[in-house]
Amino acid sequence: MGGVAVSPATPVLTLSTIGKDYAAPVLDDVSLVLNAGEVLALTGENGAGKSTLSKIVCGLVPPTRGQMLLGGQAFRPTSRRDAERFGVRMVMQELGLVSTLSVAENLLLDRLPNRAGWIDRAELHAQAARQLAKIGMHGIDPATKVSRLGIGQQQMVEIARNLQDDTRVLVLDEPTAMLTPRETTHLFEQIDLLKARGVAIVYVSHRLEELQRIADRVAVLRDGRLVDVRAMAGLREEELVQRMVGREVLQDEGRARRVAGPVLLTARGIGRAQAVRDVNLELRAGEVMGLAGLVGSGRTELVRLLFGADRADRGEITLHANGQVTQQVRKGWRSPMQAIRAGIGLVTEDRKSQGLLLPQSIRVNTTLSDLGAISRGGWLQRAKERGIAQRLSTLLRVRSRNIEQPVSTLSGGNQQKVVFARWLHRECKVLLLDEPTRGVDVGARADLYAELDRMTDAGKALLMVSSDLRELMAMCDRIGVMSAGRLVAVFERGQWSEQSLLAAAFSDAAGRGDPHLTSTTLSTPATAVTP
Template sequence: MATTEAQGASTPRVRLQQMGKAYSGTLVLEGVSLDLHAGEVMALTGENGAGKSTLSKMLCGLVDPSQGQMQLDGKPFAPTSRRDAERQGVRMVMQELGLVPTLTVAENLLMGRLPHKLGWLDHAAMRALARTQLAKIGMEHIDPDTPVSQLGIGQQQMVEIARNLQDGTRVLVLDEPTAMLTLKETEHLFTQIALLKARGVALVYVSHRLEELQRIADKVAVLRDGRLVDVRPMQGVQEHELVERMVGHAVQDNEGRPRRTRGALRLQAHKLQRGTQVRGVSLSLYAGEIMGLAGLVGSGRTELVRLLFGADRAEQGEISLHAAGSSAATHTVAPNWGSPVHAIRAGIGLVTEDRKSQGLLLSQSIRANTTLAGMHKIARGGWLQRAQESEIARHFVERLRIRSRSAEQAVSTLSGGNQQKVVFARWLHQPCDVLLLDEPTRGVDVGARADIYHEIDRMCDDGKAVLMVSSDLRELMAMCDRIGVMHDGELVAVFERGQWSDQQLLAAAFGNLDEAPSAHTAAQAATPQ
């Protein structure tokens, strides 16, 4: 690849000059100028709402700029649509998947360029082309005839990426591409990025995972509040420097903090079973502490959380809930709550891994989403008290620093991090003794992540028991007091704070318990102490 100096003397693949965008007279992006060269990866980072997606979408024809000019290989570039941008070689893998669930993998991969023979769709050629595309990302084991709706969310993300790895691509924008990928899938993606660089493709890589940026990016551009605040070579940049540039101040690091004091038993699960997804899992959750749940995708983490919340039905087992101030179990169910409504009434809350399809009413306001789980608290004679509801929502908008015009703003128009804060606001409004967090910071920037961590700490201080699922081991090691590891549907080990390492956690996730000597057995972890 060319050196930075050589690139500086050549015509940029992409040149952005004083780009800006206003909505209803309010500038959300202003005066952004950047150059991106062929064979270069530029990391684009910043908090949610900083303008990263707006800038990316302007480049790819999805948003019309309010000001500024763009050039592609030295020529004026003003795409009128996404298809127009793609015809000129500028493509984007969006964070929101654009796949059609009812179509097959092959049909999604080749949409708009399906092969024909004598006027008829050539199914054999379509499968062969699809297999070639899938092989590029290490997904050749997927049957091209599989409907996309039958794939896991991580596999769908890889299909979306494969669809955009086409010949003729000059610029590729990747918006949070690894947010739903396993380590193995991420490695395949990084291999493809290296190949694209070698072919001279210019890449914009949008991510909140700073360790990834340090690994693959040549330079980094930082946006804050719609303005470009820094552009520099990535080599030698420290993670804390990026964080401070993104948020404007230093962010506390929790990794070295002491273990929290364990309080009373709040929830105990005994030998929960659901097919091969969850196999005889027992665990105990205590007031004032966080238990993490690690494991590979498909290990049963989310499935276990859904059983604890009553979203899925267990076949065997028992769940006991101990309310605050009670030494005896106040609710015991064998094996199911019956429905999430019963779990909520008993004092359990859930932040789902997919906030858009499972956690939020996107078309509704911040106000409506905040009070959704506790509407009975603000109803009189069957009628909602609108003024009280609005006051509650305004309180949590201020407390959680939700960036919005007002509590009446539709949740669909918020950034990912602010949407996630709305989900947390719901469980702050609806008191619960046990909070289940499934990937609580997925797709969330470092600033919003720090705010969410602060609220989780406050929940522990208030005596809540927290179960936290995350694919980010660093997050678990920073936040948790214990970390349980799932493998093949079983809780195979639990580590106490100060007795783990990322290597040991990974070894347990792969089932190599001999390499994780400091872990307790699952049975020990489930026994109240």
């Protein structure tokens, strides 16, 4: 579904020498022209400046220098609402929905239909249903509270909220990171319709296969500077990656199977209602086990049971050391703290709401998992804390001003590295990873993969949930497939293929299969509550 360029090109938005400084420059001398009816892909490593540039365009952040022209006229939005008045809208990676309101109320919050001063609920729901239908969400009741939706469905509501008839420029920041294949297909169909109407689209993504499918041109940012703008047609993936990171990134999908050590964790008959149904699995030292599955298959729910974020209602979890049982709990852990004390860590699917204390520093977030290691007599040892945080930040190549920088100001990939650093500080024996590279660029992803290799070399056991089958096949020694709450198959390295994994994912789905399913977009909705 590659884009068709508008000819002749009609500039809609022009950026001239845009710069933004905080303590140091994060954008410098960026000049771009966005044309009517085209998709301009904006890509680069996390921390390259993509989100900052997008926020400047949409009025969320003022530029330090430079100017913008919209339709040839000076454009200086002072807020997101101000930018929307001119038809410039943004679908942000961090959802901006009000969870306590309904889908319809979120869609039409700034223009609620009323009659005699009262909200006209019938008209509200009718308008919302029409808006949802545009992106294929026919099965969502507009009266449903947003908090009851999966995170992928919430993302689609956020997209629907910004597909307005007056849109001239639409910025999409990682729009498919949490979408199912069917939802992604509907989104791409909408992008085609918007292009036909002459809407200019900025598409921010790390999924290079998507950029090749949807984009007309690609702009590459690196370290806050624009390093390349070119046509997407004919651009090889490895060439684009090298422009993004400025160095060669190794892609290893043919690794040998790691030599597995002794069993560290066993789950027998673990379950919770119908979400997870009597799962048996073993996690071994020195290996990575992957979990694949369709929407609602139970992958995230299983991980949460293994971490005590949700309480199992049946089964047992057993920990082992040196071939001996060291701890056994019926119906799983009573709380995440009990699991942490037993040596289990969790990298959550949603790092912002479940994995990090956003206002706090890198230092605080890194050492939070084990305060006992940095304290004596109930008092924190600040020098020791700073030393540990600095060492782990350097090890994982966290890009920041210093370890006192709030994690809310870091890019998504660097935030994820801080989450990893926390469990490295704790030195957990078993690490559960739920979508650990979602929204992470190829450079940061390579760093995280290298850290996973170091952890397995040190004898840790890893359980990795991912919506990307290629990622699982590249990183894992075994891949289990969840379907309808059951672990229906486990494949050893060398025995799987994309087709066999997909066939297993459909095997017990009771007709819930998605004909648009592709090997790189198996996904599951997020659930609430943080460990």
